[in-house]
Amino acid sequence: MAGLERYMAVLRLFGEAEGAWTVQAMADALAAPQSTVYRTVRDLLAAGLLETGVDASYRLGPAFIEFDRLTRLTDPLLRAAMPVLEDVVAQARRPCVGLLSRLYDDQVMCIADRASPDAHFRPSYERGRPMPLMQGATSKVILARLPARRLAKLLAHAGKSADDALRADLAAIRRQGFCVGRGEIDRGLAGLAAPIVCEDAGLVASLSLVLESDGLDAAEERRLVLLLVSAAAMIEAALRATFMPSEEKIAAPLMT
Amino acid sequence: MAGLERYMAVLRLFGEAEGAWTVQAMADALAAPQSTVYRTVRDLLAAGLLETGVDASYRLGPAFIEFDRLTRLTDPLLRAAMPVLEDVVAQARRPCVGLLSRLYDDQVMCIADRASPDAHFRPSYERGRPMPLMQGATSKVILARLPARRLAKLLAHAGKSADDALRADLAAIRRQGFCVGRGEIDRGLAGLAAPIVCEDAGLVASLSLVLESDGLDAAEERRLVLLLVSAAAMIEAALRATFMPSEEKIAAPLMT
DNA sequence: CTTACTTTCTCAAAAATTGAGATTTCAGGC
DNA sequence: GCCTGAAATCTCAATTTTTGAGAAAGTAAG
Numbered sequence: 001m002a003g004l005e006r007y008m009a010v011l012r013l014f015g016e017a018e019g020a021w022t023v024q025a026m027a028d029a030l031a032a033p034q035s036t037v038y039r040t041v042r043d044l045l046a047a048g049l050l051e052t053g054v055d056a057s058y059r060l061g062p063a064f065i066e067f068d069r070l071t072r073l074t075d076p077l078l079r080a081a082m083p084v085l086e087d088v089v090a091q092a093r094r095p096c097v098g099l100l101s102r103l104y105d106d107q108v109m110c111i112a113d114r115a116s117p118d119a120h121f122r123p124s125y126e127r128g129r130p131m132p133l134m135q136g137a138t139s140k141v142i143l144a145r146l147p148a149r150r151l152a153k154l155l156a157h158a159g160k161s162a163d164d165a166l167r168a169d170l171a172a173i174r175r176q177g178f179c180v181g182r183g184e185i186d187r188g189l190a191g192l193a194a195p196i197v198c199e200d201a202g203l204v205a206s207l208s209l210v211l212e213s214d215g216l217d218a219a220e221e222r223r224l225v226l227l228l229v230s231a232a233a234m235i236e237a238a239l240r241a242t243f244m245p246s247e248e249k250i251a252a253p254l255m256t
Numbered sequence: 257m258a259g260l261e262r263y264m265a266v267l268r269l270f271g272e273a274e275g276a277w278t279v280q281a282m283a284d285a286l287a288a289p290q291s292t293v294y295r296t297v298r299d300l301l302a303a304g305l306l307e308t309g310v311d312a313s314y315r316l317g318p319a320f321i322e323f324d325r326l327t328r329l330t331d332p333l334l335r336a337a338m339p340v341l342e343d344v345v346a347q348a349r350r351p352c353v354g355l356l357s358r359l360y361d362d363q364v365m366c367i368a369d370r371a372s373p374d375a376h377f378r379p380s381y382e383r384g385r386p387m388p389l390m391q392g393a394t395s396k397v398i399l400a401r402l403p404a405r406r407l408a409k410l411l412a413h414a415g416k417s418a419d420d421a422l423r424a425d426l427a428a429i430r431r432q433g434f435c436v437g438r439g440e441i442d443r444g445l446a447g448l449a450a451p452i453v454c455e456d457a458g459l460v461a462s463l464s465l466v467l468e469s470d471g472l473d474a475a476e477e478r479r480l481v482l483l484l485v486s487a488a489a490m491i492e493a494a495l496r497a498t499f500m501p502s503e504e505k506i507a508a509p510l511m512t
Numbered sequence: 513c514t515t516a517c518t519t520t521c522t523c524a525a526a527a528a529t530t531g532a533g534a535t536t537t538c539a540g541g542c
Numbered sequence: 543g544c545c546t547g548a549a550a551t552c553t554c555a556a557t558t559t560t561t562g563a564g565a566a567a568g569t570a571a572g
Binding site (some may be wrong): 008012105107109200 | 260261263264267270271272275276279299300301302303304307308309310315316317318320322323324326327328329330331345346360361363365367373382383385386434456457458471
């Protein structure tokens with residue numbers, strides 16, 4: 001094992017249920033000699049990627065918190081979408097959680113969550129949680145807007161092949177412009193999602209609302225989907241404004 | 257440069273105002289050859305620590321968001337303190353921002369922030385922001401509870417020496433049990449802070465409230481300080497419960 | 513002062529990194 | 543389809559770092 005891999009192998013041991021590791025446990029888990037693991041841990045400590053915990057254990061360090069903040073402050077999508085996300089949750093006028101998710105290289109990840117004050121539930125999705133590719137409106141609406149080539153690569157990487165049923169499913173979502181799912185991720189919760197695509201920024205994302213299925217009638221669903229679709233369009237517009245020189249942005253509509 | 261350092265040097269280039277870097281710019285900034293930087297960037301991409309941006313630029317990647325979430329979910333201090341922090345902000349009954357900060361190896365960092373719904377200001381402090389060691393109630397109250405040896409090491413590392421004025425200042429804060437600062441960090445804002453110390457967990461932290469200085473009279477300040485000190489005690493108790501075997505925790509009071 | 517444990521150190525063999533430049537890829541323009 | 547320039551990867555021998563087993567040193571509790 002070489003370079004970064006050695007370090008990442010240690011960091012990837014940490015999980016929701018494995019917050020603290022001893023050197024001994026790491027060495028066992030990685031089938032690596034103790035002296036090597038000690039050295040690796042020492043370097044990670046110096047970098048702030050690990051910190052020492054109790055009983056000779058180590059925990060994820062402050063550098064992650066620090067870099068996450070930089071991510072929040074500098075991500076163009078987040079900057080464009082945060083205000084809109086807050087508005088959406090307010091305009092929904094019912095208990096809900098708004099989510100912003102996007103496709104990274106080969107995974108969909110939620111990058112922002114905002115609950116209405118009266119929401120007494122929490123969806124599985126939250127900032128920093130990788131999402132299943134094939135389940136939930138949030139992910140599907142993203143896959144539906146992917147260029148065929150990229151979708152194929154993604155599915156290959158995920159071990160799935162692009163069967164016709166899936167293809168038809170995604171084509172329908174794409175035409176429709178939104179996606180609704182019920183109980184696909186969390187029992188009793190429904191997810192409504194609209195895509196956010198920005199060619200210039202090379203990103204495909206989605207804006208979604210999670211609400212309790214009970215009492216969500218067709219009229220209400222319609223209202224909320226329209227809310228999402230228009231909010232997503234506003235985010236796209238804000239992104240285009242970020243990535244385009246100002247002349248084009250203003251002149252183009254006037255010239256046609 | 258060797259091992260992790262090479263990778264961290266690249267990552268540390270990213271800042272609040274430098275969200276995207278090209279390989280060329282990195283090579284210039286680090287005075288390193290392009291081919292080496294390309295290799296480094298490729299590894300960081302594969303690890304998810306960087307992602308590709310527009311115009312051949314690179315940005316901090318999804319791994320930081322992911323690991324930050326793990327930090328939130330598994331940090332014992334955060335788990336113990338979050339509910340209390342929310343209560344404190346609610347019980348303050350005036351526009352305020354509650355902060356939880358802690359000392360890492362050689363820096364104080366804010367690890368949680370919670371604004372009351374009516375707070376129309378934002379303090380400089382927020383999750384993931386390293387704080388000045390010597391300024392602000394939040395940091396001072398932490399330094400005041402540090403063992404002499406550790407304080408000396410910390411100051412040496414920060415390039416300061418422990419002069420008598422500082423020593424007396426910190427001793428007073430320690431005796432007092434809390435710290436109040438006005439405008440030390442943000443003009444027009446006051447900070448009230450209480451220390452959180454847990455020997456068993458080897459951590460020194462602080463719980464603080466930031467409010468507008470105007471209209472903060474002595475009586476109100478006293479009320480809020482009491483609120484903070486009591487809340488900090490509750491967090492300490494919750495931490496002790498986490499780090500102590502259950503028998504001791506229950507039996508000890510009965511036996512004395 | 514032990515004792516048990518955690519962490520760092522030592523050293524020669526083995527493996528990875530380095531950097532300059534050549535090569536390949538890729539996106540856009542023509 | 544075919545350029546063109548920039549971006550990214552590859553090549554190779556010299557150099558530097560990593561590796562792992564075990565010794566040694568530091569550390570905390572009894």
